[in-house]
Amino acid sequence: MNATEFVVSAPPHIHSVYSVRRLMLGLFASLLPVLAAAFWAFGLDALRVAGIALVSAAVWELLLQRVFGKPFSLTDGSAFAYGLLFAMLLPATAPWWLIAVGTLLLLLLGKHLYGGLGCNPFNGILIAYAALMLSYPGLMQDFPAPTAEDIMTESPPLVELKDKGPEDAAEAFPLAELFFGSHKVTGALGEVSPLAVLVGGIFLIATRTIPWVVPAAFLAGLTALAGLFRVLDPETYASPVFHLLAGGAFLAAFMIAPDWPTSPVTRPGRIVYGLIGGALAFAIRAWSQWPEGAYFGVFLASLATPLLDRLRPTVFGARFTRRRPVRHRPTGV
Amino acid sequence: MGSARMRGGVDLPLAAEGFSRPFEPLPLPPRLILPLIQDEGGLLEPKVKKNETVRAGQVIAENPRPHMASLHAPAAGKVVEIATAFRDTLGRVVPAVVIEPDGSTGQPEPPPATDPASRVAAQGLVDFDRRAQPLAAKLQDAAGRQIETLIVNALDQEPFLFSRSRLIQEEGRALLQGIESLQKTLSPGKTVVVVESRAPEVRRAAAALTGGTTHVFPLANRYPQAAPRMLARAVLGAEIPYTAGVTVADIGGLIVDVEAAVAAGRGGPLTERYLTVSDGRGNRHNVRVALGTPIGFILERCGIALEPGGKIVAGGPMSGPAVADPGLPVTKETAGIFVQGAPEVTRPAEAVCIKCGLCVEKCPMRLMPFLIAGFAEKCRFDEAERYDLFACIECGCCAYLCPAGIPLLQFIRFGKQQILGRRKGA
Numbered sequence: 142m143n144a145t146e147f148v149v150s151a152p153p154h155i156h157s158v159y160s161v162r163r164l165m166l167g168l169f170a171s172l173l174p175v176l177a178a179a180f181w182a183f184g185l186d187a188l189r190v191a192g193i194a195l196v197s198a199a200v201w202e203l204l205l206q207r208v209f210g211k212p213f214s215l216t217d218g219s220a221f222a223y224g225l226l227f228a229m230l231l232p233a234t235a236p237w238w239l240i241a242v243g244t245l246l247l248l249l250l251g252k253h254l255y256g257g258l259g260c261n262p263f264n265g266i267l268i269a270y271a272a273l274m275l276s277y278p279g280l281m282q283d284f285p286a287p288t289a290e291d292i293m294t295e296s297p298p299l300v301e302l303k304d305k306g307p308e309d310a311a312e313a314f315p316l317a318e319l320f321f322g323s324h325k326v327t328g329a330l331g332e333v334s335p336l337a338v339l340v341g342g343i344f345l346i347a348t349r350t351i352p353w354v355v356p357a358a359f360l361a362g363l364t365a366l367a368g369l370f371r372v373l374d375p376e377t378y379a380s381p382v383f384h385l386l387a388g389g390a391f392l393a394a395f396m397i398a399p400d401w402p403t404s405p406v407t408r409p410g411r412i413v414y415g416l417i418g419g420a421l422a423f424a425i426r427a428w429s430q431w432p433e434g435a436y437f438g439v440f441l442a443s444l445a446t447p448l449l450d451r452l453r454p455t456v457f458g459a460r461f462t463r464r465r466p467v468r469h470r471p472t473g474v
Numbered sequence: 475m476g477s478a479r480m481r482g483g484v485d486l487p488l489a490a491e492g493f494s495r496p497f498e499p500l501p502l503p504p505r506l507i508l509p510l511i512q513d514e515g516g517l518l519e520p521k522v523k524k525n526e527t528v529r530a531g532q533v534i535a536e537n538p539r540p541h542m543a544s545l546h547a548p549a550a551g552k553v554v555e556i557a558t559a560f561r562d563t564l565g566r567v568v569p570a571v572v573i574e575p576d577g578s579t580g581q582p583e584p585p586p587a588t589d590p591a592s593r594v595a596a597q598g599l600v601d602f603d604r605r606a607q608p609l610a611a612k613l614q615d616a617a618g619r620q621i622e623t624l625i626v627n628a629l630d631q632e633p634f635l636f637s638r639s640r641l642i643q644e645e646g647r648a649l650l651q652g653i654e655s656l657q658k659t660l661s662p663g664k665t666v667v668v669v670e671s672r673a674p675e676v677r678r679a680a681a682a683l684t685g686g687t688t689h690v691f692p693l694a695n696r697y698p699q700a701a702p703r704m705l706a707r708a709v710l711g712a713e714i715p716y717t718a719g720v721t722v723a724d725i726g727g728l729i730v731d732v733e734a735a736v737a738a739g740r741g742g743p744l745t746e747r748y749l750t751v752s753d754g755r756g757n758r759h760n761v762r763v764a765l766g767t768p769i770g771f772i773l774e775r776c777g778i779a780l781e782p783g784g785k786i787v788a789g790g791p792m793s794g795p796a797v798a799d800p801g802l803p804v805t806k807e808t809a810g811i812f813v814q815g816a817p818e819v820t821r822p823a824e825a826v827c828i829k830c831g832l833c834v835e836k837c838p839m840r841l842m843p844f845l846i847a848g849f850a851e852k853c854r855f856d857e858a859e860r861y862d863l864f865a866c867i868e869c870g871c872c873a874y875l876c877p878a879g880i881p882l883l884q885f886i887r888f889g890k891q892q893i894l895g896r897r898k899g900a
Contacts, residue, residue: 145780145781145782145800146782146783146798147780147782147783147784147785147786147796147797147798147800148783148784148785148796148816148819149785149796149797149798150785150796150881150884151796151881151883151884151887152787152789152791152792152793152794152795152796152870152873152883153791153792153793153870153871153873153874153883154785154787154791154792154794154796154812154814154819154820155754155791155792155820155874156820156873156874156879157484157874157875159832159875159876159877160877160878160879161825161828161877161878163877164828164830164877217825256826257826258825258826258828259825259826259827259828259829259878260826352831352835401828401829401830401831402828402829404829404831405831406829406830406831406834406842406844407831407834407842408835411831453842454834454840455840456715456839456840456841456862456865457703457707457713457715457716457838457839457840457865458703458713458714458715458716458720458865459713459715460713461712461713461714461715461717461720461724461725
């Protein structure tokens with residue numbers, strides 16, 4: 142009939158703009174304002190840490206692909222996005238080998254050991270963070286002193302809170318300065334300006350790269366528990382707003398908690414996951430030896446993800462009950 | 475009346491010019507091919523012989539079962555062949571009648587006036603849903619029940635299809651007659667005509683239909699809003715499950731699409747279709763064609779070139795079947811024609827699921843597509859069924875969205891076929 146050959150395949154025949162690369166690019170782009178804030182706070186050291194993280198992640202990715210016999214996939218962008226995100230959890234003073242060990246753990250334990258992106262049960266960034274925090278707590282918390290003249294403390298806000306209590310911490314760090322970023326504040330690269338993180342987070346939500354439910358639930362969980370204890374005992378516990386703006390709460394909420402493979406897929410699951418993560422973030426901050434609990438909180442919440450995925454929406458029509466049959470009505474002419 | 479907004483689905487950019495393209499009547503092709511099969515109705519029995527001369531509108535095949543739909547000659551001519559093994563659009567091997575039109579005109583005999591279900595069966599009317607269902611069967615199903623709401627579906631089935639929105643503008647009178655005759659048959663408490671709310675010309679045209687118990691129901695046509703379950707939910711505010719045998723009639727509604735209603739209003743046998751022909755490059759044509767016209771003939775008339783390595787879809791881009799042969803004809807099951815050139819054919823590189831949850835978020839049936847498809851892919855059919863595989867309405871939103879490019883709908887269909895095949899074999 143016709144010699145021309147056509148493609149036959151199953152529908153749908155069109156595809157959305159979504160791709161894994163686009164998601165990763167989105168995450169990468171959302172981190173740029175955060176990196177800019179870190180540069181403003183720590184100068185070239187911030188770029189050094191981010192650069193080493195990116196390069197080492199790319200090198201490990203290529204090596205690990207070779208070792209595990211996987212096809213070349215550097216172009217999916219996951220090594221770069223995760224590498225940069227990991228750098229945001231490090232202090233600006235981090236030595237190069239610490240960063241390189243971190244990105245190796247990130248890509249090995251958080252990706253390739255389990256068969257590649259999407260098959261990992263745990264968030265590689267948090268595995269690397271937890272491993273380095275346990276192995277090198279000194280180096281991981283060796284934050285450079287703030288550069289402002291009129292500082293009341295050289296510690297990051299949450300360390301100040303742990304050491305001196307909520308009143309001193311609140312006095313040393315006015316909330317507006319915590320939010321916008323200030324030369325009085327130190328911390329990891331991604332912890333100096335919640336505003337920059339928020340800009341990135343809004344970008345992620347606006348481009349539908351992450352669901353808004355997860356960050357909202359995380360921040361709600363943190364606020365709720367922090368608020369409860371603030372009301373019960375204001376002498377011991379900082380205000381919920383302080384908890385939101387100090388340290389890595391925003392970074393954990395917008396960039397880390399929504400990690401696709403390790404967060405639940407259903408809306409109810411995501412809400413519970415976020416609430417657990419936020420509540421644990423507060424609990425670890427308040428009652429453990431670690432000043433910053435946001436990342437550990439997300440890590441622990443992600444352990445519950447397989448369970449939370451069982452919180453399924455009810456299937457369309459599941460609540461249907463059949464009416465009793467109506468007697469026959471004569472039809473018209 | 476509840477207007478529960480559909481949850482999930484996808485919102486594709488509206489190609490608004492499609493609403494204002496008038497139907498172009500296409501000439502008859504040299505040969506009309508009429509496969510003797512109907513979705514949800516099985517094979518038809520031919521009523522003509524080879525070399526027999528047929529009049530336009532003459533019955534050429536009938537369904538042996540009651541309340542199905544007959545098939546009529548779209549034009550006068552000669553039966554040049556009764557093929558026994560014709561491969562149709564969906565790949566089924568079926569008999570087919572081939573007619574060579576001779577150009578003569580003649581009035582079709584009016585179908586005998588009996589009860590409404592038999593009359594629409596004799597007219598060959600079907601509800602032009604994704605799976606064309608004989609209208610007679612629908613009316614028969616509704617006959618024992620109280621139909622409170624007659625729903626005339628003028629929402630286009632898929633993005634890039636506009637024929638229903640166009641039909642309501644051009645065939646208002648026939649539509650009104652069709653609605654009246656359906657109202658006589660069903661005596662519904664009210665009738666709603668559901669139209670695309672984002673097309674002002676369509677809403678204006680629909681406003682003329684208002685009167686008596688008939689109302690216009692504007693609805694933003696996010697895909698797959700036009701699917702029966704989604705439409706019934708929007709209009710009647712209730713959800714019907716996928717359990718076999720449960721239909722919209724169980725919640726007091728009956729959905730008839732606007733093309734079937736227009737055909738019912740005309741009264742004669744159904745021999746032509748109103749279709750949108752579009753390609754991925756902005757060519758949009760609304761055409762009126764005789765049943766049995768080859769798709770290639772239509773594309774040629776519309777000036778849409780076929781490229782090697784391109785794709786022809788006998789339906790819409792989201793759920794229509796791709797066909798290999800442009801010689802395949804338009805049938806009562808064709809929802810439209812969608813053509814892609816070679817560069818537009820999507821070949822998403824299939825990556826591993828990263829559990830982003832988009833498919834879960836957007837599934838209008840509130841399923842877990844990635845799990846169901848994953849189980850089906852691994853032939854773990856029991857688990858796929860436990861996660862409600864059979865509730866899938868095959869809209870294709872999941873595969874459309876999937877960042878990893880996983881052909882979720884294909885896996886889900888595979889699962890359904892395997893399970894049904896095993897049940898049959900057992």
